[in-house]
Amino acid sequence: MENQTKYGYIHVGIGLPGVRSYTLALCKTFTSTCLRDYSIRSNVDVYVAKVVDDVFEKFRWNVEELKEPFHTYKSRDRVYLVYRYSDNLYKLIKSIFDLAIFINSYKWTQKNKWNIVNGILAECNDVESCINVIDKRVKEIREYLKKLRKAGKKAFLSRLIRNTIRCRSIIDKYFSDLYNYPIFDAYSVLYDTCMDKAVNILTKFFDQNTARRYSDRICRGNSSIYLFARDSIFGIKTSNTDEYFRLFCDSCVETDKYVTVKLVGAKVFDDEVDRIDWIAVLGLDKYSNQIFLHYVPKTLVFRDAEVCRRWIMGLVDEYGRTIEDIELIEV
Amino acid sequence: MSSPEPVKKKVYRQGDVILEQVDIPRHDLEYYAKLESNKLEIRSENGHSHIMQNIKLYRYYIGQVIVVEEPTPLVHEQHPTLIIEPGVYRIRFVRDWLLRESRPYD
Numbered sequence: 001m002e003n004q005t006k007y008g009y010i011h012v013g014i015g016l017p018g019v020r021s022y023t024l025a026l027c028k029t030f031t032s033t034c035l036r037d038y039s040i041r042s043n044v045d046v047y048v049a050k051v052v053d054d055v056f057e058k059f060r061w062n063v064e065e066l067k068e069p070f071h072t073y074k075s076r077d078r079v080y081l082v083y084r085y086s087d088n089l090y091k092l093i094k095s096i097f098d099l100a101i102f103i104n105s106y107k108w109t110q111k112n113k114w115n116i117v118n119g120i121l122a123e124c125n126d127v128e129s130c131i132n133v134i135d136k137r138v139k140e141i142r143e144y145l146k147k148l149r150k151a152g153k154k155a156f157l158s159r160l161i162r163n164t165i166r167c168r169s170i171i172d173k174y175f176s177d178l179y180n181y182p183i184f185d186a187y188s189v190l191y192d193t194c195m196d197k198a199v200n201i202l203t204k205f206f207d208q209n210t211a212r213r214y215s216d217r218i219c220r221g222n223s224s225i226y227l228f229a230r231d232s233i234f235g236i237k238t239s240n241t242d243e244y245f246r247l248f249c250d251s252c253v254e255t256d257k258y259v260t261v262k263l264v265g266a267k268v269f270d271d272e273v274d275r276i277d278w279i280a281v282l283g284l285d286k287y288s289n290q291i292f293l294h295y296v297p298k299t300l301v302f303r304d305a306e307v308c309r310r311w312i313m314g315l316v317d318e319y320g321r322t323i324e325d326i327e328l329i330e331v
Numbered sequence: 332m333s334s335p336e337p338v339k340k341k342v343y344r345q346g347d348v349i350l351e352q353v354d355i356p357r358h359d360l361e362y363y364a365k366l367e368s369n370k371l372e373i374r375s376e377n378g379h380s381h382i383m384q385n386i387k388l389y390r391y392y393i394g395q396v397i398v399v400e401e402p403t404p405l406v407h408e409q410h411p412t413l414i415i416e417p418g419v420y421r422i423r424f425v426r427d428w429l430l431r432e433s434r435p436y437d
């Protein structure tokens with residue numbers, strides 16, 4: 001009631017979707033002067049404006065109170081609908097905006113999006129029931145998505161375990177160090193101390209420049225253990241929460257010139273992959289008998305070892321797509 | 332009438348050295364790049380070197396570039412020899428995501 005005397009009117013600005021954002025403002029006046037001295041105003045980003053527009057239009061023609069605005073006017077290519085303020089009506093309009101943004105944030109098909117909106121509209125008759133139905137449906141969908149995400153994380157763990165078993169023969173033959181590699185401790189809550197410790201360790205294996213660059217990254221990073229390979233494999237611990245850290249082999253390739261395995265360092269908690277820490281390619285050059293380990297971006301998580309190896313050579317982009325049509329000749 | 336197939340760019344890899352064919356007109360190199368040597372020698376981490384004779388090694392704005400006039404061998408003690416076809420090639424090395432944003436320390 002207090003707000004009613006304070007604001008009086010709700011202005012809903014339907015712009016050119018996709019070109020301009022969508023505005024919701026509370027004002028004392030019902031005329032366009034509101035745009036100059038509005039009290040409360042929220043804008044919806046351009047990229048969701050189209051969805052907000054579509055969803056709001058659906059509700060507008062189904063909810064009696066939204067059908068006939070008190071006043072309409074046009075300002076700067078945008079039509080404004082003005083409604084008399086009521087707490088519930090304002091809450092409903094806000095809920096419609098939130099619903100539109102919510103359904104837009106997931107990769108649902110257009111059909112699924114409209115099924116959700118139509119399902120809500122079928123159950124809502126007036127402002128109050130609409131608010132309740134939107135609230136209930138959004139909660140249900142959130143719950144469903146949570147289960148879906150959990151199932152995805154469990155399925156990913158199964159995939160990693162399965163692939164690690166599948167690549168076991170290659171690991172046994174070429175990288176048996178992976179079962180029992182030494183771990184050096186560089187953990188410190190302070191960046192500088194971590195840097196000093198890591199540089200001390202890494203300069204034994206790399207040149208000063210590379211050692212410092214690696215140290216900087218691992219001390220800023222979030223992983224518990226980072227792996228490196230020179231004559232053999234070793235790890236550096238930069239966090240004290242390494243009990244959840246597990247190492248998997250997601251893919252492996254062997255040719256007459258090289259052997260590569262794609263390693264995934266992940267935190268596993270409650271039988272699911274909680275977080276992927278890093279992805280790397282561990283390989284052996286059969287000619288020089290030299291092992292190497294290079295990190296690749298996490299966006300290659302579902303790509304195989306060969307695509308990751310090509311990323312290291314700069315032949316594919318961060319998503320594993322070929323940059324140019326090339327002929328690779330290698331030894 | 333079908334259009335002719337585009338010529339694929341050649342990328343050679345020997346160990347951790349990558350030679351990537353690039354479209355740089357030779358007169359651009361003569362004007363804007365600095366000729367550094369007539370020989371390419373890149374030392375590997377394990378002490379052996381990748382060697383190419385009778386080429387022109389330039390310092391260009393994208394990095395080191397070589398011009399190969401005739402089929403030339405790229406030799407390394409531990410790897411089979413690669414015959415590099417005539418062309419202009421950029422010298423690259425393998426990359427690492429962990430080092431992507433870090434700057435070299437002087």
